[in-house]
Amino acid sequence: MKERWKLLLIILIFGAAYYVPWANPVIRRSGLEAFMMLQEYARQHVLTCLIPAFFIAGAIAVFVSQASVLKYFGATAKKILSYSVASVSGTVLAVCSCTVLPLFAGIYSRGAGIGPATAFLYSGPAINVLAIVLTARILGWELGLARAIGAIFFAIITGLLMAFIFRKDDAARAKGELFLPEDEGTGRTLAQDALFMLTLVLILVFAAFAKPAEGSNGIWPAIFAAKWYVTAGLLIVAGFMLKSWFIKEERVTWVQSAWGFMKQIFPLLGAGVLVAGFMLGRPGHAALIPDQYIESLVGGNSLWANLFASVSGALMYFATLTEVPILQGLLGAGMGKGPALSLMLAGPALSLPNMLVIGSVMGAKKTAVFCTIIVILSTIAGMIYGVIAG
Numbered sequence: 001m002k003e004r005w006k007l008l009l010i011i012l013i014f015g016a017a018y019y020v021p022w023a024n025p026v027i028r029r030s031g032l033e034a035f036m037m038l039q040e041y042a043r044q045h046v047l048t049c050l051i052p053a054f055f056i057a058g059a060i061a062v063f064v065s066q067a068s069v070l071k072y073f074g075a076t077a078k079k080i081l082s083y084s085v086a087s088v089s090g091t092v093l094a095v096c097s098c099t100v101l102p103l104f105a106g107i108y109s110r111g112a113g114i115g116p117a118t119a120f121l122y123s124g125p126a127i128n129v130l131a132i133v134l135t136a137r138i139l140g141w142e143l144g145l146a147r148a149i150g151a152i153f154f155a156i157i158t159g160l161l162m163a164f165i166f167r168k169d170d171a172a173r174a175k176g177e178l179f180l181p182e183d184e185g186t187g188r189t190l191a192q193d194a195l196f197m198l199t200l201v202l203i204l205v206f207a208a209f210a211k212p213a214e215g216s217n218g219i220w221p222a223i224f225a226a227k228w229y230v231t232a233g234l235l236i237v238a239g240f241m242l243k244s245w246f247i248k249e250e251r252v253t254w255v256q257s258a259w260g261f262m263k264q265i266f267p268l269l270g271a272g273v274l275v276a277g278f279m280l281g282r283p284g285h286a287a288l289i290p291d292q293y294i295e296s297l298v299g300g301n302s303l304w305a306n307l308f309a310s311v312s313g314a315l316m317y318f319a320t321l322t323e324v325p326i327l328q329g330l331l332g333a334g335m336g337k338g339p340a341l342s343l344m345l346a347g348p349a350l351s352l353p354n355m356l357v358i359g360s361v362m363g364a365k366k367t368a369v370f371c372t373i374i375v376i377l378s379t380i381a382g383m384i385y386g387v388i389a390g
Contacts, residue, residue: 030278030288037277037325038270052204053133058258059200060129062250063193079115086119087155088127105361114362115163118370121358123155126349134324135344137208142389143337147344150381154345158373165369192245199238206231273325280329287329295334298343301386303379309339310378313347314371323347338386346378 021027104124108117125131127148136144209227223230242251280294281287298305313323327340350371359367 026288029286030281033281033285033287034274034277036285037282037329038273040282041273041325048207049133049137049204052200052207053129054261055254055258056197056200056204057129057261058254058256059197062254062257063196082113082116083119083156083159086116086159087123087152104358108361113163114166114169114366115159117159117362118162119155119159121370122158122349122374123151124349126151126154126345128348131324131348133204133208138324138328139331139340143341143344146341146381146385150341150345150385154374154377154381157377158370161373162366162370166366169366188245192241196238196241196245199234199241203231203234203238206234276325276329280326280333282329282332285332289333292334294330298330298335298339301336301338301383303383305336305339306342306379306382306386307375309335309342309382310346310375313343313345313378314350314375315352316347336386337389338382338384340382341385342378342382345381346374350374 022031104117104121108114132144132148135147206223206227209224246254277287279288298309323344327335327344331337331340355367355371358370362370
C-alpha cells in the first residue's frame with residue numbers, strides 16, 4: 001500500500017473515532033450490526049466457501065491459457081465460436097471489472113469485432129467465478145443461478161446487438177489478427193486438467209454444503225453428515241494429482257495466484273461487509289438507513305424499481321464481491337428479488353469510471369449504446385425474475 005493511501009486510511013479512522021456520535025443509539029446499533037455481519041461472514045462463508053473458491057480462481061488463472069481463449073475473438077474466427085467463448089470467458093479468465101478493461105482494449109484494437117469484444121467486456125466481470133459462488137452461497141442458489149444464466153445470455157445478446165447496430169463501422173475497421181503468444185505444452189492431457197478442476201469444484205461443493213432444514217428426509221441429511229469425510233477424501237485425491245501431474249513451479253505459481261486473489265479481494269470484501277452492515281444491517285436487523293426508504297425505492301417488482309436498480313448499479317463502482325454483502329443488506333431491508341437481480345446484472349460490468357475508459361477505446365456513441373443495452377436488459381431480466389421468484 002502506497003504511503004498516501006496509508007495516510008488517508010489513518011485520517012479516515014481518526015475522523016470516524018473523533019466525529020462519529022457513537023453515543024447515539026442508532027449509530028451504536030449500526031456499528032454493532034457492522035461487526036456482527038463481519039463475524040457472520042467469517043464464520044459461515046470464509047473457510048468453507050471463499051478459500052476453496054480462491055484456489056479454484058488461482059487454478060483457472062494459472063492452468064487455463066488466456067491466449068487459447070482470446071485467440072477465438074479474431075476476425076477469422078467463426079461467429080458461433082466467438083460468441084460462445086466470449087459469453088463464458090468470465091468463468092475461464094476469472095477477471096474483475098478493472099482487469100477486463102486492458103484485455104478488452106487489446107483485443108478490440110487488434111482486430112476483434114465489436115460484437116465478440118463487447119460480449120467479452122460484459123462477460124469478464126459479470127461471470128466472475130468467485131462472485132457466482134458467493135452469490136449462491138449467501139443470497140441463495142436461485143439468485144446465483146439466475147445471475148449466471150442472465151450474464152451468459154446478456155453477453156451474447158449485447159454482442160449481437162452491438163454488431164448489428166454498428167455493422168457498417170465494424171466492416172470499415174481495419175481487420176487485423178490477434179497477436180498472442182503460442183501455448184506452451186504442459187505435458188498433461190486435457191482430461192487431467194479437467195479432472196483436477198472438477199476435484200477442486202467438488203471440494204468447494206461439499207465443504208460449503210449447508211445443513212438441511214429440520215425434518216428433511218432423503219439424501220441431503222446423509223450428504224451433510226458425510227461432508228467432511230468426503231471433503232477430506234477429495235483433498236487427498238487433489239494432493240495426489242498435484243504431486244503426480246504438476247511440476248513444482250506450477251504448484252508454486254498456483255498458490256501464489258490464489259494468494260494474489262486473497263490479498264486483492266479480502267480487504268475490499270471486509271470493508272464492503274462493514275459498510276453494508278453499518279448502513280443496512282443484517283436481514284431482520286435495522287441499522288442506519290430505515291427499511292421504508294429501501295422499500296419505497298426498490299421494493300416490489302415495478303418497472304421503476306427495476307430501472308432504478310439497473311441505473312444505480314450501472315453508475316456505482318463495486319469492488320470485486322462487495323455487491324454481495326450490499327445486496328444482502330438491501331434484501332433484508334425490503335428490496336425486491338427482481339431489482340436485486342437487475343442491480344447484479346448491471347453493476348459488476350459497469351461503473352462511471354469504467355464507462356470513461358470504455359469510451360476512450362471505442363468512442364462515446366458505442367459506449368452509450370453498450371451501457372443502454374445493459375440497463376434495458378437488466379431491467380427486463382429483473383422484472384421477469386421478480387415474477388418467477390414471487
